[in-house]
Amino acid sequence: MEHLKPLIKENTDRFINELMDLLRIPSVSADSKYKPDVLRAAEFIRDKFKAAGADSCEVIPTAGHPVVYAEKIIDPSKPTILVYGHYDVQPPDPMDLWHSPPFEPVIKDEKIYARGACDDKGQVYMHIKAFELMMSTNSLPCNVKFMIEGEEEVGSENLGPFVIANKERLKSDVILISDTSIIANDVPSITTGLRGLAYLEVEVTGADHDLHSGTYGGGVANPINVLCKMIAALKDDNNHITIPGFYNDVEVISEEERKAMARAPFSMDAYKKHLGIDEVEGEAGYSTLERTTIRPTLDVNGIWGGYIGEGSKTVLPSKAFAKISMRLVPHQTVDNTVEQFIAYFKSLAPPSVKVEVRPHHGGAPVVTPTDSLAYRAASMAMEKTFGVTPIPARAGGSIPIVALFEKELGLKSLMMGFGLNTDLIHSPNEHYGIFNFLKGIETIPYFYEHFTAISAEK
Amino acid sequence: MEHLKPLIKENTDRFINELMDLLRIPSVSADSKYKPDVLRAAEFIRDKFKAAGADSCEVIPTAGHPVVYAEKIIDPSKPTILVYGHYDVQPPDPMDLWHSPPFEPVIKDEKIYARGACDDKGQVYMHIKAFELMMSTNSLPCNVKFMIEGEEEVGSENLGPFVIANKERLKSDVILISDTSIIANDVPSITTGLRGLAYLEVEVTGADHDLHSGTYGGGVANPINVLCKMIAALKDDNNHITIPGFYNDVEVISEEERKAMARAPFSMDAYKKHLGIDEVEGEAGYSTLERTTIRPTLDVNGIWGGYIGEGSKTVLPSKAFAKISMRLVPHQTVDNTVEQFIAYFKSLAPPSVKVEVRPHHGGAPVVTPTDSLAYRAASMAMEKTFGVTPIPARAGGSIPIVALFEKELGLKSLMMGFGLNTDLIHSPNEHYGIFNFLKGIETIPYFYEHFTAISAEK
Numbered sequence: 001m002e003h004l005k006p007l008i009k010e011n012t013d014r015f016i017n018e019l020m021d022l023l024r025i026p027s028v029s030a031d032s033k034y035k036p037d038v039l040r041a042a043e044f045i046r047d048k049f050k051a052a053g054a055d056s057c058e059v060i061p062t063a064g065h066p067v068v069y070a071e072k073i074i075d076p077s078k079p080t081i082l083v084y085g086h087y088d089v090q091p092p093d094p095m096d097l098w099h100s101p102p103f104e105p106v107i108k109d110e111k112i113y114a115r116g117a118c119d120d121k122g123q124v125y126m127h128i129k130a131f132e133l134m135m136s137t138n139s140l141p142c143n144v145k146f147m148i149e150g151e152e153e154v155g156s157e158n159l160g161p162f163v164i165a166n167k168e169r170l171k172s173d174v175i176l177i178s179d180t181s182i183i184a185n186d187v188p189s190i191t192t193g194l195r196g197l198a199y200l201e202v203e204v205t206g207a208d209h210d211l212h213s214g215t216y217g218g219g220v221a222n223p224i225n226v227l228c229k230m231i232a233a234l235k236d237d238n239n240h241i242t243i244p245g246f247y248n249d250v251e252v253i254s255e256e257e258r259k260a261m262a263r264a265p266f267s268m269d270a271y272k273k274h275l276g277i278d279e280v281e282g283e284a285g286y287s288t289l290e291r292t293t294i295r296p297t298l299d300v301n302g303i304w305g306g307y308i309g310e311g312s313k314t315v316l317p318s319k320a321f322a323k324i325s326m327r328l329v330p331h332q333t334v335d336n337t338v339e340q341f342i343a344y345f346k347s348l349a350p351p352s353v354k355v356e357v358r359p360h361h362g363g364a365p366v367v368t369p370t371d372s373l374a375y376r377a378a379s380m381a382m383e384k385t386f387g388v389t390p391i392p393a394r395a396g397g398s399i400p401i402v403a404l405f406e407k408e409l410g411l412k413s414l415m416m417g418f419g420l421n422t423d424l425i426h427s428p429n430e431h432y433g434i435f436n437f438l439k440g441i442e443t444i445p446y447f448y449e450h451f452t453a454i455s456a457e458k
Numbered sequence: 459m460e461h462l463k464p465l466i467k468e469n470t471d472r473f474i475n476e477l478m479d480l481l482r483i484p485s486v487s488a489d490s491k492y493k494p495d496v497l498r499a500a501e502f503i504r505d506k507f508k509a510a511g512a513d514s515c516e517v518i519p520t521a522g523h524p525v526v527y528a529e530k531i532i533d534p535s536k537p538t539i540l541v542y543g544h545y546d547v548q549p550p551d552p553m554d555l556w557h558s559p560p561f562e563p564v565i566k567d568e569k570i571y572a573r574g575a576c577d578d579k580g581q582v583y584m585h586i587k588a589f590e591l592m593m594s595t596n597s598l599p600c601n602v603k604f605m606i607e608g609e610e611e612v613g614s615e616n617l618g619p620f621v622i623a624n625k626e627r628l629k630s631d632v633i634l635i636s637d638t639s640i641i642a643n644d645v646p647s648i649t650t651g652l653r654g655l656a657y658l659e660v661e662v663t664g665a666d667h668d669l670h671s672g673t674y675g676g677g678v679a680n681p682i683n684v685l686c687k688m689i690a691a692l693k694d695d696n697n698h699i700t701i702p703g704f705y706n707d708v709e710v711i712s713e714e715e716r717k718a719m720a721r722a723p724f725s726m727d728a729y730k731k732h733l734g735i736d737e738v739e740g741e742a743g744y745s746t747l748e749r750t751t752i753r754p755t756l757d758v759n760g761i762w763g764g765y766i767g768e769g770s771k772t773v774l775p776s777k778a779f780a781k782i783s784m785r786l787v788p789h790q791t792v793d794n795t796v797e798q799f800i801a802y803f804k805s806l807a808p809p810s811v812k813v814e815v816r817p818h819h820g821g822a823p824v825v826t827p828t829d830s831l832a833y834r835a836a837s838m839a840m841e842k843t844f845g846v847t848p849i850p851a852r853a854g855g856s857i858p859i860v861a862l863f864e865k866e867l868g869l870k871s872l873m874m875g876f877g878l879n880t881d882l883i884h885s886p887n888e889h890y891g892i893f894n895f896l897k898g899i900e901t902i903p904y905f906y907e908h909f910t911a912i913s914a915e916k
Contacts, residue, residue: 030769091771097667154769181673195672199770208734209555210885214653214855215639217785218755219746221739224780225693225758231683232690276666281679281810288677297676300683301773306760307781311488311612312657312818313549314783314856315759315884322682323765325772327675352739360770397672398772426670426773 001445004133008441011129015441016112016434018048019125022087023105023114029065029088029154038065038150041087045124045148046070052132054146062158065150069169072135073143079455080143081448082172082411084401085124085179086152089116090426097428111431118432119425123178123417124148126440134445142452145172149401152179155199155361156401163401163408173455174374175405176447178440180395180417185435187265188386190378191415193293193394194402196328196365198337199301202345203356204230204320211316221352223320224305230348230355231322234298238284241298241326243344246337251330253294261289264391274422293394297327323360327396334362363400366413373454374414381446382416385439416447459903462591466899469587473899474570474892476506477583480545481563481572487523487546487612496523496608499545503582503606504528510590512604520616523608527627530593531601537913538601538630539906540869542859543582543637544610547574548884555886569889576890577883581636581875582606584898592903599910603630607859610637613657613819614859621859621866631913632832633863634905636898638853638875643893645723646844648836649873651751651852652860654786654823656795657759660803661814662688662778669774679810681778682763688806688813689780692756696742699756699784701802704795709788711752719747722849732880751852755785781818785854792820821858824871831912832872839904840874843897874905 008015027041028034042059049070050057057070065088073080092102092115100106105114112122127146134140147170149159163170180191206223207216236242266289272280282291291297305320307313326337342357349355369375370392382390395415402413418440424430466473485499486492500517507528508515515528523546531538550560550573558564563572570580585604592598605628607617621628638649664681665674694700711719724747730738740749749755763778765771784795800815807813827833828850840848853873860871876898882888 030771031767090773091765091767093765093767094668097776153771197672197772199772201770206733206735209882209887210552211733212855212884213755213757213759213783214655214785214853215879215883216733216750217757217854218749218753219738219740219854220733220735221737222757224761225689225756228686228689228758228761229693231686235683235687275664275669275674275678277664277678277810278812279679279809280677281808282677291676292674295676297671298683299671299675299680299774300686300764301671301771301775302764302766303682303686303778304762304766306758307549307551308760308762308779309489309549309551312659312781312783313488313611313759313884314655314657315548316757317759318555320761321766323770325671325770327672350739351737352735354736395672396675396677397670421673424667425673426771427668429667 015129020105022121026103027088028091029151030091042066042068045087048128053135064158067162068148071145078142080172082145082175083127084175084177085148086120087148088150088153090153110434113431117430118419118423120179122432130441130444141449160404175411175413177413177415178417180415181419181421188382188390189393190390191395192368192392194366195398196363197398198334198362199325199360201358202322205354207318210318213314213316216316222316226353227320233348243340245340249331292396296329300324328365330365330367363398364403366402377447377450378416380450381443384446385443473587478563480579484561485546486549487609488549500524500526503545506586511593522616525620526606529603536600540603540630540633541585542633542635543606544578545606546608546611548611568892571889575888576877576881578637580890588899588902599907618862633869633871635871635873636875638873639877639879646840646848647851648848649853650826650850652824653856654821655856656792656820657783657818659816660780663812668776671772671774674774680774684811685778691806701798703798707789750854754787758782786823788823788825821856822861824860835905835908836872836874838908839901842904843901
């Protein structure tokens, strides 16, 4: 695939401009007011596949946002790679912390700033352009199918039914996903594990209407105070989660593996500086890297109740709410965790309030083997383009659908992402390095090549 | 003042219609977008005083919202009553819980529903109409001054300077305030104590930007979790406030007084039913009535942080906020309490976060004597119009300015309010009984009469 290198250079500006067009579409899947934009992003992706020479390019409706499908079958006897990605993005708020508007991409310091720049439009677009280059030079070495969804950021609820309904069409030999990070631009890595996710919304109700805090204060439960107390009780002073049974199934990592992890390059000073914090905080007995990859978590992602406007209001509110999520590790299950959470959380409520808990989406944790054909192909491809052998690394995030692919399609996913942990995905000022974008476009064709070659050896 | 009774009956519809016009003006002092409406309400009040025959009717600017002043001096040798009230209202949210729009008053079941109906436009308007009746029948027995402000709901910050700058103009013998409640329509009461208020806003910051909860979750402090833990630590399991020194100055109520309080009519079943709760909650060792009047409190009035929109977002936020207030009892002071709170709250913060605390407005607690001329005049007036002797009762709310009146003008305030605790002030569906509105108009002239007569006896 050496012949593609000059073409990448030649087309860099066009590739970036096209990506920026895609980034201008505010395809926020969580908020229904962006529904037309989500559809527009899907159609944009479909059109680019078509232009690149793919067949069967379709925007396929689901009960939620649509799936974009495209494929190129060059020879049924060759292996087939199924590329998965998503064109939807996280909500951009808090808006006031963006240095430039989230849907008006700008380039600064060799990085593209926009919501979705890295997660996952930029990484999806690498695949489209790599495919275009192989097609235009007649060097696609295998079959390829693309499934780019629009609901990853809201739990991929409708992709499950889609996959089940399209098993035949999706038949392939491996799933390739670029939605993760490398350790550093000079320390490439391949993601071998992802945490799972259980996400719930809780509602605590005191009186059935808002009250004057002077007249009633002290006499009835304040649902905000109660909610805070309940949330505080979910962790002990060592930051261990107190939900009974929560750790029962947690994978025990051997001392050897922990020692190997501890050798990964990590600067606590750089970490703290990037975050603007004086001290880290986490579960006693584990390193920061362990806390964020091999240990489960419990975080409040949002909380609200009472008067949150300008000035003051002496209200004793009727209700308080929180969105609470837990990152899961092998071999915890979403169903079990959700059940344990609900039972424990309700048990924490005093009789002076009523509590409701509503589970949102979830996803199982994932580990992928390092001795697979796909891992070897990815390792060779990255070694070729980065000049060093990539490190296997666990990631703290979740791609809930990966477990489903394994269950329904019987396929392991290979997670070869090109982002950086500092790309501020899900945050204001999300960005994606142009180095990373181009490196992805360069590396992907080598993966195709090696995967095809190793598959043939077998 | 018997001659006014038929006039009240005759003019009932007009009085109510005028009040409804006033209630249509959204004079929300907390939110700067309502500033023109606040001014409009002030002008409305001034015009009504003028029409009723008052002199020196003025909308007097302050650094914030203006004060409406009016007076009628009939004879410098007669006593002077200074009527205080406020024309500003609480913010109407949560809007979706109102059965009819907060600024489109409607009458239902003999009650006027609107924001401010009881607190305090309805009660202020009783005074304007009582004054109008006495003027039109040439029966005003004493001098009267009116000071109706527009910032009571945001802490009366600019009324202090106004009072200090206008000591001569405000010179009088007593301050009369209708901004409190009676126990029931057949159990009239006069408010003899008010709790004070200390109000603060807290801000907890973890990382300096929002983070992806997968990548960073477990490794760094989540400011929402931390804030919840800090708030939970502000009270122990007996609902005692844990701030060191907080109870040092709290007035000790004698067993006799507590026994007298316990004889006030109170139905726990009706209380719970009105609030829609199964159980009350409060400080161990005290009754509900005690908890809401003679004991200090700590309530979170608002909390927010992270993603609070539709759906889910796996964010680990940079910041979390809360508005926290404490009701104070004699002889706690605002300054002392604020200082104690800030020191203790900051001491609760782990090194992984930064904490800021910003004090809002406050007000000192108040007790008024039951042996004053004003109390006796009010008691006789209410006995005349209700047919039973009113009960002296402590209220849980605060009118922060009352302590300032005492300090700067050397005047005690007489709190003769006509609302009910169930009027939903500060809540959706605030209302004011037409019975109460008319009973106020009927009672106020008797207060004037008795106060003038008792003052002459002296």
